[in-house]
Amino acid sequence: MSRPGPLSGFPELLPEQRLVEQHVVDRLRRTFELHGFAGVETRAVEPLDQLLRKGETSNEVYVLRRLQAAEGESDAGMGLHFDLTVPFARYVVEHAGKLEFPFRRYQIQKAWRGERPQEGRYREFTQADIDVVNKDELPFHFDVEIARVMAEGIASLGDLLPPMRLRVNNRRLIEGFYRGIGAPDPARVITIIDKLDKLPAQTVAAMLVDEGGLTDEQAGQCLRLAEIDGGDASGGSAFAERVHALGVSDPLLEQGIEELSSVVEGCASVNGERFAVVASLGLARGLDYYTGTVFEIYMEGFENLKSVGGGGRYDSLASDGKSSYPGVGISFGVSRTLLPLIGRGLISGSRSVPSAVLVALADEASRPSCDEIAQRLRRNGVPAEVAATPQRFGKQIRYAERRGIPFVWFPGDDADQVDQVKDIRSGDQVDADASTWMPPEDDLWPRVIT
């Protein structure tokens, strides 16, 4: 084969980069499981009618066709899923009789979109989703729980990522506010306000007047609401006072304020220097299936990516005609968050192989005894490999160095002489017994370094 090249939008990672992704996925999974979320995977494909039913991305679906399909046999009627929410909603309805509700699940899988690739936008990407779904009605406290679990998941990644924010808003709050100021079509206002992250405020104000049917004053009120952000010094649920200061009153607005306060306050204990959950009243979230709480995740210094995750409460995404299955969830864009960091070299694995130890090989005849040494190390949970060929020891050390393997093991050459292990970074070499020796904890497995 001639040397193959990359496919635009289908990123691939080298081993030391994949390690970062695996580490992040493992950490998230642990947090989700500690909170009782069950892991689920859905098939990669959905019938086209499912994929086209909702959502903003219908035109970016990849459709499947069997290469050797008979003449006249059309597309298989299936496409690759473009997110994990639509398949999950289908999964819940399909398997409802066999699931226990409320149903908490996490799902970490790839999704595909045929859109134009750019940094942070890929045609194949990994997402980590959590959702809680119930039958008929889902108590509001699950909105708080979902926010807290994802907040803890992201916070558990600590220093690996730039400072992160989980921005929260509430559709009821903004819809109530728009109703309270007398907007003729509050839903239309939401759609226009959603453009604030792409267009200047003045342009959005003009649209609110021209297309939203608002007066200049009403448009101004909408923009002032959108400016309220708990990321400011005020923080916490101080946003409520600022909303009230705008002098608008409406029962739906009050319910929204109360819900949003509950979410923000419920997450307060997770907030720290590098992570915060903040009320962010300019957040509208394009998808039309959200009915209450909405979320977006932002990464500081990477504002060009817009959000790297998001979600919200959806009361009617899934229904089988008889029952409805309201839910609330958040999706964390694993590829979207990590690939820009990896691509810029800001984050990587500490070595390209799992091995903490390379067992040096004096000659091919010693291979069985070297294998036995490696086995003893592995039995204690120490990842190890035996040198591929009996090169000079200097070469074998360089072999380890190139892979980032911190220790080289030198077997004693007969019954008299004991084994020795060398830390090739410091050069320290000491006697050691493969049945009991352990590297420092930090060296046992590859780490993620920034």
Place this chain on the structure above:
Amino acid sequence: MSRPGPLSGFPELLPEQRLVEQHVVDRLRRTFELHGFAGVETRAVEPLDQLLRKGETSNEVYVLRRLQAAEGESDAGMGLHFDLTVPFARYVVEHAGKLEFPFRRYQIQKAWRGERPQEGRYREFTQADIDVVNKDELPFHFDVEIARVMAEGIASLGDLLPPMRLRVNNRRLIEGFYRGIGAPDPARVITIIDKLDKLPAQTVAAMLVDEGGLTDEQAGQCLRLAEIDGGDASGGSAFAERVHALGVSDPLLEQGIEELSSVVEGCASVNGERFAVVASLGLARGLDYYTGTVFEIYMEGFENLKSVGGGGRYDSLASDGKSSYPGVGISFGVSRTLLPLIGRGLISGSRSVPSAVLVALADEASRPSCDEIAQRLRRNGVPAEVAATPQRFGKQIRYAERRGIPFVWFPGDDADQVDQVKDIRSGDQVDADASTWMPPEDDLWPRVIT
């Protein structure tokens, strides 16, 4: 939406079933990493020319098309990969300049084939592959290593699976033998012998004469070779004597015998009651890219599935014109092995949620203190959830029961009264402190039960 149905060939698992798959994948991964294999994922798609280059399955490829592709814009020229070997060979050549050789990698991913679904044959399935690839030349001892690592991986699954066998043969051995008896076209004989698992021996013998150009006597010799199986009482490398007893001699045959003996003996320490690596001289393995060692994995009692995995040595699968990248690998069919067991109810998770503890909720006002109890449990690594609604405690216990959660936690109702935890299986209820209490190790996380 009306209730959606399953898609034939695209199996989905319930949470307690997915747990089995996740457990198996975790175990395999740990074994692979302890042996220094780096985890890699390749994109799900390959250019069609890559997919059609080699392999037996070209007619079962799913091709992608963007739903909103412009008129005249044809297929994206890409298809979903049908195994992990072809993409890995491409990955090695594409990234060769950034990889360290010999390169050990494991890859656990889904693959897709548009073939007719049946038990053990799916259109979407998960495989766990290990391979070692080197530049220009790959020493034979890696064949032994690959066999041993996969053997240990499968053996680590212990009682979860039916007794498993890793059957091994060697292309050089059989080709040398066919040459030694004077077969005019040894490669043709291999292709015919490969049908032994589908056709009666007599039919194959007739084909050897009619299509392979052998005499009846030569055909008989071929069948006698194919009958030699270390799974018989003889075991180990006793097969070599039985081959020699057939009285055929050829240098390639001798090299093959030696290689096969090395693999079988190199794995002897892993053999046990429920797992064995056996020389199996009837194994031919259809794919034409294997050049030496060949493997297949069999599951006792599920002979209808044929092999649930396989692999071998490939000396010329990957090349960029200048360098070639010989490799050896084995693929374990995760779906192929597990789904028949899961489908028949032979294996399942011990509960449908990760939670070991359900914290009972007296009333909504107590939710914050119940959340705090759950957090304390989680900080000690105990998965926990809080009851969804303050039902009667009897109902909350049944809520736990239905999910298989073994413990229900009753918060003390004021400062005087301490918390208690109830094992709902035995009914035992004792005082407990959420900051220190731990369940028995077996109850901490869901287990796989058979």
